[in-house]
Amino acid sequence: MKIGELSRLTGVSVRALRYYEEEGLIRPDRAGNGYRDYCEGADEVVRQIRGLIDCGLPTRIIRDILPYLDGPADLLPPVPCAEMLDQVAAEREQLDRRIHCLVRNRNALDAYLKAARRAARDRT
Amino acid sequence: MKIGELSRLTGVSVRALRYYEEEGLIRPDRAGNGYRDYCEGADEVVRQIRGLIDCGLPTRIIRDILPYLDGPADLLPPVPCAEMLDQVAAEREQLDRRIHCLVRNRNALDAYLKAARRAARDRT
DNA sequence: CGAACCCCTCTCGTCGACGTGAGGGTTCAC
């Protein structure tokens, strides 16, 4: 798959895809003419990356945890030394904190919307 | 409360606090000498803001939803016109998408950690 | 053959969220 197609498939700009490669997030191989050649399933990886960037994770951290997010296919832990596990666990905690923050605020918005809609209904 | 104290209390830099004011996220009043005077509870608001910024929300959106996050105290919906409710609902959906993304990835890390630790245990 | 449409690299610009002084007033302890 060439970069343009991947871009259309994911809604991520060509420039951004090249940037992700620069940052080591994704590694397409190259065709004879120098064109990037993305493998099957690259679109899911890109959506994954986009989601995490939207959630405020810097590319450095995404690069670090991406190997462990590829699903149960390769759950064979690649060289799990203890410090590395600690680091992954720390990132897990970071994600957890973000989740708690977002959930709290989503719930607050829900409560507001509920109250506002009831108020609107009562006024009719 | 002066800005330095609030900074120490929240771990947010003085510069960032001034920036939040610039962006209309928080409105301290001023003492006679021109010093910002933050009210009781400002620290919680600041932590709120920090959390959302860490989660990738731009200040513009935080400014929009902040009025509806202040807890059940003022659940009296301030002027809820229909389009505004739609916009709040849309922001709610945005939060929800981010949450789903983070939860999926946190779970993936959990699965990895579990497998890795089991592997480590089995090898001893 | 040439025009249209891909793709490449490189470089400079931009935007949000601050960091970092410069230059100057305030308050408090001694």
Added chain:
DNA sequence: GTGAACCCTCACGTCGACGAGAGGGGTTCG
């Protein structure tokens, strides 16, 4: 009353995540 520790307002610098364009090559269609 002076030095240290705050505070203020500009204003410029920075860093990450791209946008936008220059300059050039590949391929496909009529």
